[in-house]
Each structure stands twice: as C-alpha cells, then as structure tokens.
Amino acid sequence: MSSISIIGTGNMARTIGARAIAGGNTVEVMGRDQSKATDLAKTLGGDTTTGEWGTAPAGDIVIVALLYDGVVPAIVQYGDALAGKVIVDISNPFNSTFDGLAHREETSIAQEVARAAPAGAGVVKAFNTVFRQVLEKGRPDVFIAGDDAPAKAQVGAFVESLGLRPLDVGGLNMAHWLEGAGVLTVGLANHGVGNLDFSLGVSELSV
C-alpha cells in the first residue's frame, strides 16, 4: 500500500482520498485554506492527517488536485519540499469553451510540472480522463503517462489498490494527448453520450 499526500481540498481530492483510504493507503491532505484541509481530513476519516501548505508532504506519492492554473505555481511554491516525491498531475487545462486546451503549444500541465519540479521528483499524469462521478462508483481504466519508470510503477500500484486498471500510454510527452482526451470526454458528455456517467477505456479483443 502507498502513502499519499493530496494537495487540494476540492471534489477530486475528496473522491481520490476516499478511494485511497478504502484501498488501504495512508492519506494526508494539504490545502491553501487549512480549515478546508482539516474539514476534508475529518470527512475522509480513518487516519487521514493534514499537512501545512508548502511544507514537505508526508506521502511518497503527491497528488496535485488543483485547478490547472494553480498546479505549476504550487509546484514552484513547494519547491525542494517535493524532492524525491512522485508527483501526480490530474488536471485538465480546458479552454473557456471546454472544446480545446488552454495552452496553445504542444505541451501539457504535467510537462510544465516536470520542468518546475525539483531534481529527483518523478512526474506522472493520471486520472484526468475520469470524471469524479465515475471514480466514485465505477471501475474505470486510468491512463497514466510519465518518463520515470519507477514513479509510473508506484502510481500504477496505487491505482490498482483503488480496484482500478492502470494503463500506461507512454512517456510524459503523451500527457499532452491525455489532456486532449480530457477534452474528448467533455465533448462526449455534452454531445454523443449526453451525461457524465461513462469513462474512456480499452477493450482488448484478444482477452
């Protein structure tokens, strides 16, 4: 089992935190508003702890569950406190009409996190293609991307502890396309599917 720190106190922090605890992991919550972190820790229960924003997280895996424009600034603010950690970026940088990416270049928030992170931190993109509602009650595939194989393996093991299937899509450059897949899920929710009760997954015909 893994030790997890979650930076953020919103919906995804609550949902991933709840599943993490159910999967036997230890969880720490950190929020820029300490009272929200305390409230979330109480809601999650178990042995959930809180940490102070900007200080070294207790967990080996640090899930950054912030709105996309807060992610890189938070990584910069934490700085060396993240040395040696596995950093998981789950963000979707949607444009204002939710039909494209907010960044114009072929990059991703995860790649920008890797540029900002201290040496020795491993960065993985994960969870961004899964709607919170599905994560609460379903067993979606969780696509992961990263250049650091041990970091990706740790995140894969964590995803499995949640009862979900991790699917490696390749290096961190693939985070750009995972962010594009996030746009695709919103397009499907708004058009062909018409609701949030689905997830993108892989069906292997040979299995």
Ligand SMILES: NC(=O)c1ccc[n+]([C@@H]2O[C@H](COP(=O)([O-])OP(=O)(O)OC[C@H]3O[C@@H](n4cnc5c(N)ncnc54)[C@H](OP(=O)(O)O)[C@@H]3O)[C@@H](O)[C@H]2O)c1
């Ligand atoms: N919801 C989903 O279905 C879903 C699915 C996949 C991925 N995601 C991604 O997961 C991330 C979190 O989504 P969410 O649904 O949990 O959002 P949320 O409920 O709105 O929570 C957002 C969190 O980000 C914090 N935050 C916002 N701007 C910040 C900033 N500039 N600096 C520091 N903290 C900041 C908020 O803190 P305060 O409370 O203090 O404002 C809050 O803790 C997003 O990047 C989203 O794209 C969401």
